[in-house]
Amino acid sequence: MFSVITTSPEQTxxxxxxLGARLAAGDTVCLYGDLGAGKTSFSYGIALGLDVxxxxxxxxxxxxxxxxxxxxxxxxxxxxxxxDPGELEGIGFGEYINSDGVTVIEWAERAxxxxxxxxxxxxxxxxxxxxxxxxxxxxxxxYEKLLAELQADLKKDRIR
Ligand code: ADP
Ligand code: MG
Numbered sequence: 001m002f003s004v005i006t007t008s009p010e011q012t013x014x015x016x017x018x019l020g021a022r023l024a025a026g027d028t029v030c031l032y033g034d035l036g037a038g039k040t041s042f043s044y045g046i047a048l049g050l051d052v053x054x055x056x057x058x059x060x061x062x063x064x065x066x067x068x069x070x071x072x073x074x075x076x077x078x079x080x081x082x083x084d085p086g087e088l089e090g091i092g093f094g095e096y097i098n099s100d101g102v103t104v105i106e107w108a109e110r111a112x113x114x115x116x117x118x119x120x121x122x123x124x125x126x127x128x129x130x131x132x133x134x135x136x137x138x139x140x141x142x143y144e145k146l147l148a149e150l151q152a153d154l155k156k157d158r159i160r
Contacts, residue, residue, distance in 0.1 A: 003135035005131055030122070039124055
């Protein structure tokens with residue numbers, strides 16, 4: 001796993017934005033981490049990188065999925081309140097995988113076997129009040145290339 005430390009929410013947005021700028025329709029980003037680890041903050045950054053104009057990117061807590069217009073559609077899923085993977089069918093979860101847009105899933109572990117075989121996985125951990133460790137783990141050629149590009153972006157910005 002490759003990881004970096006951010007020391008402010010803005011820095012977490014910035015990294016999300018760098019990733020978002022490189023994402024394309026059909027990509028899935030899986031986010032892992034406890035409450036307050038920064039999953040929604042990172043998602044907000046991805047939205048910026050996708051040129052989503054709406055200002056208020058909030059967790060779709062009561063609906064599971066929020067859809068935004070951007071350079072490509074942005075589907076923001078939050079499974080915090082999912083009790084059973086069986087509920088996924090009811091929200092049309094499968095239709096957001098390999099879709100016409102970019103899909104970001106908070107609490108991805110709650111989808112268990114319904115996740116795509118390949119995912120751009122991001123693990124967020126609280127280090128202290130303002131520091132978060134952000135780890136990246138990818139599978140498949142497409143996401144390996146994306147991660148290599150993101151690593152180059154991070155290096156350019158001297159983020160480590
Ligand atoms: P989650 O979606 O994982 O529950 P949020 O992004 O909603 O997390 O909340 C993260 C909280 O932590 C916010 O209140 C944010 O201001 C705070 N925070 C402090 N430092 C950071 C950081 N380095 N990166 C992201 N969020 C941070
Ligand atoms: Mg959240």
